[in-house]
Amino acid sequence: MTAPSVVPAPAPPPHDELELLLRIGDDRLVLGHRLSEWCGHAPILEEDIALANVALDLLGQATLFLRRAGELEGQGRDEDALAYFREAVEFRNCLLVELPNGDFGFTIARQFLFDAFAVVTLDAMARSTSPELSALSAKSLKEATYHLRHSVEWVLKLGDGTDESHRRVQRALDELWRFTPELFVADGVAARLAVQGIGPDLPALRPRWDTMVREVIARATLTLPHDASHTPHLKGGRAGMHTEHLGHMLAEMQIVARSHPGAKW
């Protein structure tokens, strides 16, 4: 045995594809956990089952993308190590997914905005030049497609429903809209990956997402904030700068694994 070195290991060189896998995986891990918080609390039994099913799909997708991230990183971390033993600043999810669930209208509005983003980006990444990313994206796209169908149906039902359901989902959209520009920000990582054909060209995908979202919002008799530039755009998640909410969520999500390292259940 040699004494443990006091010199920290050199940080691995930045790896764009690893970064992208963490972003994709963390979006799904965090949103999957948020949705699982509805289990036993949703307004009707069918919806309780539906949200739990979507949560399970998202956690399954997170497992696949984070496992691949761990392989690419080459430091011996698997998907569980990445999920349970990273700190909030190391998470790369967008801010939208970490917000507390709010009421059912808020959860559905957030889910709709994310599902549309997932379908548009997974569809693009299914043609990635990275074979692993392409395979996992094509598989996840099938699931994202029926997730979107589910959230669209609810946005229509709530928006074009009672005064109260309309008011609540409208308020949710008003609150959530400023978190959507972050989804399509191309920082250095995203821009380089898009050029190489590995990652999605986010700014180029935005119009497709916009069209889809605006059509559903209009049919649901809802409106979007008139000029999004008047509300501050919130971002930072991709660089590890999160809202206060993520830390609280992770504390709950990670406590069992951290209290009993290596436990199996």
Add this chain to the structure above:
Amino acid sequence: MTTPRATHPSRDAILEILDTVMDPEVPVLSVCELGIVRDVDVDGNGAVTVTVTPTYSGCPAIRVIEEDIISALEASGIAVVRVRSVYAPAWTTDWIPDHARAKLKAYGIAPPGPSGGTDLVQLLRAPRTPQCPYCDSRDTEIRSEFGSTACKSICWCRACGQPFEEFKAI
């Protein structure tokens, strides 16, 4: 391509064994009939590799399926068994053959229709009406696309008043 020696199990013999491994959540279909088993390989030393394609990302049954595959082959005296997962091409219900669809229907689960491929979702499409597995009526509705397992929807037959499940087409 190495020809397995006589003492080594043949590919067909292994597939026959795998056809007795049932899906834990839909126990009338084998893992072969579900299209999960994509390939079987026997190397020169008789070691068997079974290639599987998982169904849903979050399906908790996949681990059980892998264990069941290994124990079924080991029970037949095959020592070295490896299960390998591949994700491309993605699993689709189109791989379920007709005879397996008939088994699903007899079990009370409406078989899946054709999958929609990976085209972008038709947001405002007309609702589908799956055929009731009990009375064959099309006067049905999907109550929820999410059922007791990831692979099934909850439906209702107006003609015979029977709730039923449909195997989702993906």
